[in-house]
Amino acid sequence: MKQTHIMTTPILSIRNLTVDIPTRHGVLRPVNGVSYDVAAGEILGVVGESGAGKSMAGNAVIGLLNPPAHIASGEILLNGQRIDTLPRDEMRRLRGKQIGVVFQDPLTSLNPLLRIGDQLTETMLAHLDISPSEARKRAIAALEEVGIPGAAQRVDSYPHEFSGGMRQRVVIALALCAEPSLIIADEPTTALDVSVQAQIIALLKRLCRERGTAVMLITHDMGVIAEAADRVAVMYAGQLAEIGPVREVLAAPIHPYTDGLMGSTPLASRGKDRLHQIPGAMPRLDALPPGCAFHPRCPYTQDDCRADPGPRIEDGAGRAACFHPISRTEVA
Amino acid sequence: MALVSIRNLTRIFDVSKPWLNRLIERKPKALLTAVSDVSFEIEERTVYALVGESGSGKSTIGKMLVGLLPPSEGHVEIRGIDLAQETDADKIESIRSDIQMIFQDPYASLNPRWRVRDIIAEPVAARGGKTEGLAERLLEQVGLSARDAGKFPHEFSGGQRQRICIARALASEPKLIVCDEPTSALDVSVQAQVLNLMSDLKDEFGLTYLFISHDLTVVQHMADRIGVLYLGRLVEEADPDTLFDHPAHPYTQMLLAAAPKLDGFGREVPPPQGEIPDPINPPPGCAFNPRCPLAAERCRTERPTLRDVRGARVACHFAG
Ligand SMILES: Nc1ncnc2c1ncn2[C@@H]1O[C@H](COP(=O)(O)OP(=O)(O)OP(=O)(O)O)[C@@H](O)[C@H]1O
Numbered sequence: 001m002k003q004t005h006i007m008t009t010p011i012l013s014i015r016n017l018t019v020d021i022p023t024r025h026g027v028l029r030p031v032n033g034v035s036y037d038v039a040a041g042e043i044l045g046v047v048g049e050s051g052a053g054k055s056m057a058g059n060a061v062i063g064l065l066n067p068p069a070h071i072a073s074g075e076i077l078l079n080g081q082r083i084d085t086l087p088r089d090e091m092r093r094l095r096g097k098q099i100g101v102v103f104q105d106p107l108t109s110l111n112p113l114l115r116i117g118d119q120l121t122e123t124m125l126a127h128l129d130i131s132p133s134e135a136r137k138r139a140i141a142a143l144e145e146v147g148i149p150g151a152a153q154r155v156d157s158y159p160h161e162f163s164g165g166m167r168q169r170v171v172i173a174l175a176l177c178a179e180p181s182l183i184i185a186d187e188p189t190t191a192l193d194v195s196v197q198a199q200i201i202a203l204l205k206r207l208c209r210e211r212g213t214a215v216m217l218i219t220h221d222m223g224v225i226a227e228a229a230d231r232v233a234v235m236y237a238g239q240l241a242e243i244g245p246v247r248e249v250l251a252a253p254i255h256p257y258t259d260g261l262m263g264s265t266p267l268a269s270r271g272k273d274r275l276h277q278i279p280g281a282m283p284r285l286d287a288l289p290p291g292c293a294f295h296p297r298c299p300y301t302q303d304d305c306r307a308d309p310g311p312r313i314e315d316g317a318g319r320a321a322c323f324h325p326i327s328r329t330e331v332a
Numbered sequence: 333m334a335l336v337s338i339r340n341l342t343r344i345f346d347v348s349k350p351w352l353n354r355l356i357e358r359k360p361k362a363l364l365t366a367v368s369d370v371s372f373e374i375e376e377r378t379v380y381a382l383v384g385e386s387g388s389g390k391s392t393i394g395k396m397l398v399g400l401l402p403p404s405e406g407h408v409e410i411r412g413i414d415l416a417q418e419t420d421a422d423k424i425e426s427i428r429s430d431i432q433m434i435f436q437d438p439y440a441s442l443n444p445r446w447r448v449r450d451i452i453a454e455p456v457a458a459r460g461g462k463t464e465g466l467a468e469r470l471l472e473q474v475g476l477s478a479r480d481a482g483k484f485p486h487e488f489s490g491g492q493r494q495r496i497c498i499a500r501a502l503a504s505e506p507k508l509i510v511c512d513e514p515t516s517a518l519d520v521s522v523q524a525q526v527l528n529l530m531s532d533l534k535d536e537f538g539l540t541y542l543f544i545s546h547d548l549t550v551v552q553h554m555a556d557r558i559g560v561l562y563l564g565r566l567v568e569e570a571d572p573d574t575l576f577d578h579p580a581h582p583y584t585q586m587l588l589a590a591a592p593k594l595d596g597f598g599r600e601v602p603p604p605q606g607e608i609p610d611p612i613n614p615p616p617g618c619a620f621n622p623r624c625p626l627a628a629e630r631c632r633t634e635r636p637t638l639r640d641v642r643g644a645r646v647a648c649h650f651a652g
């Protein structure tokens with residue numbers, strides 16, 4: 001059972017996060033006033049189309065924004081403590097210890113010249129108060145836990161001796177070995193086959209459940225979100241369009257963009273009918289329309305949508321950033 | 333007669349290290365069988381989809397079909413003509429211009445230094461055909477504007493670039509288009525636009541598609557007939573309803589169970605076991621036997637052949 005105090009204080013809390021990129025032609029804002037929480041043992045899915053700002057928001061949390069991109073305003077709290085103001089080296093320590101990171105390409109997280117086992121023990125020795133022999137024992141156990149067959153033999157292999165799916169398991173073992181309270185997984189299965197993806201997602205879900213780890217799962221795959229996430233945040237042009245329990249948001253979206261996304265996804269039950277089309281494409285950051293960023297593509301646009309300030313999700317409470325959300329009273 | 337008839341198609345790649353290294357390391361030649369004894373037919377004006385995981389041989393079949401790769405064994409016949417054996421140059425030329433290909437990456441497949449007009453007209457210009465106003469007309473047909481003809485590829489989004497690729501494929505008025513993962517690099521809302529466009533063009537021009545994809549929902553939406561590949565072998569072939577409602581091959585069953593479902597909230601299924609084996613040393617007998625829950629002794633020695641099972645063709649000793 002989860003304890004009440006864990007339920008009430010989220011592991012991760014992002015408040016009004018804004019990321020800016022100054023350029024010669026003005027300031028771009030890839031993340032614009034985004035707020036969300038992730039609780040212990042919860043998987044928050046972050047979806048949206050390419051360029052929506054999903055990775056930027058994730059990178060801001062782990063302190064890995066590439067300059068000149070930087071946090072312009074807002075707060076990031078981990079277990080109730082501000083982390084966005086921490087100095088670089090403290091942030092680096094936090095990243096191994098408190099926050100585990102899994103990227104799309106496992107090779108970005110693995111050192112090609114080091115044996116798998118040494119990478120695991122090094123990370124553990126840096127963050128946990130244990131002996132080298134204990135660390136090696138735990139490294140083998142960690143590899144077993146993520147489903148590497150023959151872990152005791154393979155612990156001394158190099159990354160290139162593993163398949164893509166196996167490498168991603170090793171990265172997950174690495175992300176988890178210092179027992180972090182938060183995992184940020186950015187498209188962890190996008191490069192993998194369906195069967196391996198199913199294995200990795202099942203693994204993430206089990207670890208999150210058994211250890212109470214909070215997970216921020218960034219992906220553009222709605223099916224993965226439906227099956228893995230407890231809640232989902234839909235991003236559009238740097239902003240949060242809709243957020244809520246995954247079943248409600250995907251099965252009965254109230255933001256016209258989420259509704260359009262779900263309609264344009266091929267679905268068995270829809271047969272061969274034409275797919276719903278959202279006209280146009282997501283605007284570029286240097287050409288954002290005034291008011292609601294979605295208004296040029298939205299079938300429900302009214303005059304108030306075209307003027308600033310655009311719609312916002314009220315801090316912590318609201319579900320959709322929309323002046324005229326789709327009414328779902330008939331379904332409820 | 334079927335428009336395309338593929339018979340016993342096999343493609344083997346020599347992936348050995350250079351001979352000197354082999355000599356020093358005493359390694360034998362390494363041969364990779366990317367496609368192994370695959371046979372199927374594509375009827376005119378239908379969509380035949382090939383699905384399968386990475387490395388299953390989808391693109392290699394597509395490339396052999398359009399003539400970018402010669403088969404190691406077997407035949408590709410278009411309207412009964414085998415391009416590898418035909419000697420009449422005119423016949424070869426006319427069949428070649430009937431086939432076009434669209435690739436996954438709309439960024440890599442457009443020359444960045446050419447204007448869109450020249451990119452689209454190139455297949456026709458190369459044959460000395462008339463290209464006056466051709467690009468402008470085709471741009472309108474794929475939902476872009478005639479004015480876009482003077483622009484360069486970098487001025488377009490991914491979805492728009494894929495439309496340009498489609499316009500180029502249409503330029504020589506083909507009968508058959510091989511589409512290799514045409515929407516895999518696109519967002520779902522853009523994918524919907526491109527898939528709708530492909531369906532419209534198919535009806536309008538009476539096109540036939542070989543549609544290659546690893547995305548089961550996309551395939552289910554587009555295909556009239558689906559072939560499932562595993563390690564270069566065709567393991568099952570059926571129409572979408574049969575395949576999705578009653579998959580007969582254990583691998584197809586595994587694939588369908590593992591694919592994430594849009595309405596699969598909180599779904600917990602035991603994930604598939606194991607991974608695709610090394611194609612240089614495929615398992616003997618049925619290539620799926622190390623991962624198959626039904627595998628028996630016979631599966632480890634005898635390769636199953638395709639046979640009819642309730643409206644499908646299935647390569648499994650025990651299906652049906
Ligand atoms: N150095 C940069 N200069 C200018 N714009 C940038 C820079 N880096 C990123 N961007 C822009 O920031 C926006 C957000 O990018 P981000 O990588 O967060 O998107 P994403 O939602 O993760 O997309 P994807 O699904 O493609 O990974 C994009 O529009 C991108 O073009």
Ligand SMILES: Nc1ncnc2c1ncn2[C@@H]1O[C@H](COP(=O)(O)OP(=O)(O)OP(=O)(O)O)[C@@H](O)[C@H]1O
Nearest residue numbers: 345347364366385386387388389390391392393611
């Ligand atoms: N030119 C080549 N030389 C050597 N091996 C090759 C070559 N082309 C393909 N292969 C191998 O043949 C097998 C089939 O590759 P192919 O590209 O046809 O797979 P695919 O089903 O299209 O996979 P994906 O979904 O990743 O595109 C793979 O094992 C691949 O490594």
Ligand code: SF4
Nearest residue numbers: 292295298305322323
């Ligand atoms: S605010 Fe207006 S334009 Fe924006 S999504 Fe809602 S209805 Fe559409």
Ligand code: SF4
Nearest residue numbers: 618621624631648649
């Ligand atoms: S032939 Fe045997 S191993 Fe292959 S799929 Fe059928 S039961 Fe499984």
Ligand SMILES: [Mg+2]
Nearest residue numbers: 054055056186
């Ligand atoms: Mg990203």
Ligand SMILES: [Mg+2]
Nearest residue numbers: 390391392512
């Ligand atoms: Mg391919």
